[in-house]
Amino acid sequence: MKRVFIVGAGATKVGEHWDRSLRDLAVEALLAAVRDAGIDKRDVQALYVGNMMSGELQGQEHLGALVATWAGMAGVAAFKVEAACASGGAALHQAYLAVASGLYDCVAVVGVEKMTDALPHDVTSALLTAEDQEYVVFTGATFVGLNALVYRMYMSRYGVKQEDVARFAVHCHKMAVNNPYAQFRREVTLEEVMSSPPIADPIRLLECAPVGDGAAALVLCNEDFLKRSPRDVLVEVAGSAVATDILSVHERRDPLAMAGFRKAAEAAMKRAGIEAKDVDVLEVHDAFTVLGVLTLEALGYAPPGKGWQLVAEGQLEPGGEIPTNTMGGLKARGHPVGGTGVYQVFDIVRQLRGEAGANQVEGAEIGLAQNLGGVAGTVAVHVLRRVR
Amino acid sequence: MVWAESVPRVWRERAKKYRLLGGKCPACGSVVYPHRQVCPYCGSEGLQLVELPRKGRVISYTVIRHPPSDFVGKEPYVVAIVELEGGARVLAQLTDVKPEEVREGMEVEAVFRRYREQSPDGIIEYGIKFRPAH
Ligand SMILES: [Zn+2]
DSSP states (O other), X not given: XXXXXXXXXXXXXXXXXXXXXXXXXXXHXXXXXXXXXXXXXXXXXXXXXXXXXXXXXXXOOXXXXXXXXXXXXXXXXXXXXXXXXXXXXXXXHHHHHHHHTTSOSEEXXXXXXXXXXXXXXXXXXXXXXXSOTTTTGGGTOOHHHHHHHHHHHHHHHHTOOHHHHHHHHXXXXXXXXXXXXXXOXXXXXXXXXXXXXXXXXXXXXXXXXXXXXXXXXXXXXXXXXXXXXXXXXXXXXXXXXXEEOOSSGGGSSSTTOXXXXXXXXXXXXXXXXXXGGGOSEEEOOOSXXXXXXXXXXXXXSSXXXXXXXXXXXXXXXTTSSSXXXXXXXXXXXXXXXXXXXXXXXXXXXXXXXXXXXXXXXXXXXXXXXXXEETTTTEEEEEEEEEOO | OOSSOOHHHHXXXXXXXXHTEEEEOTTTXXXXXXXXXXXXXXXXXXXXXXXXXXXXXXXXXXXXXXXXXXXXXXXXXXXXXXEETTSOEEEEEEOSSXXXXXXTTOEEEXXXXXXXXXXXTSOEEEEXXXXXXO
């Protein structure tokens, strides 16, 4: 296996881009990543497009050829990678494999979702294509609702109060204030979160990642190709793993176990030769507050039922024990679904290069990004390491 | 919205949906709903077709207040994980109960109810919901 490096990274701001289409966003991010790498876009040999819902929301598939055409890259090997909300992480995994295998020297990945073209309940329905249509979607459950089932079990089992879990959203908003790419650059108070309307009890509006549009892109290459790039600080993809769990939470023996969290993280960390305690910056898939807290526990940063304490103590902030979602996470940076897994790595790349501005984690060398599809039916984990 | 209206898709699941037909794994003994070919827990094949008990209890529940497009107008409604006697779990709506009266651990029983219409003039989909047990 060849070593794989991220030599370029680019993104659009996450938000409601009424004036811009899915292809506009993808092309902007992709070209920004190519420029950042300081290479010629014709050097890119393959393109992986992470996206979930273009078929439902735009009636548009075949994104590989579409994006390649509009980016002036027609000719490259290109196709869409879909794994629900983990589409971005799964696409990056494919890009990693393509370079690691030695088949390609330089490839690009772009994660994109354009959600505001559709009405809210149609977006809800489109997101539900990630679940079992015959036996779950049929019941009228929503993704918020499925996470709410987990949330209620979590609070009951460990005697945790909702106020404590909901604090995760407060943290993310505080971080996003300093991220120019974030959808919500403003703080929220715990009182605002707790008094926002319930969407699917117990989950309240301000505990949910927002609907938004955006695209993020990365250029990956092998060691030989690095000579063509002017970059002096490099980021290596030290580990890349994808794991699945039984699709629907109610069928898992323990719906709180989140087996995929550990399985993917352990595989990626083993490949990178690190342990969870070595991670300097963490990106977790906080589509709902409870997922952020559950991840902190699954990765061993806190015992079961105690993840909320790290949030309350400020340990997730730069300078804390485990700086997490330092650019706002899904909650406040935003969650353009197929883009998210790539945005997470884009955020870590900025930290490892020392480009994170006011939220810089001093001396950050190792980052870990966890991207979930469905209620963690798919988990993609990447370990990134600064190499010079 | 149902992505592609389809009668055969509803028809072929009718026995499993109307009669709660599950599968019992010959190797690990797990009981799953609905019946399928392969055990999700141990990978063994040839699950025995069993009609599941119609009584169980609520393991967790939520109140859907922002529904997908094919349930618009029916909110708020309760969706719960019900663990049937014998261990199989079913995701289903609760009925004949107010959302604020639902509790974890509540005893419930299966009833046959209407779920959704594929479109205003499309097929009506029925299935099992659960109500408080008497
Ligand atoms: Zn089995």
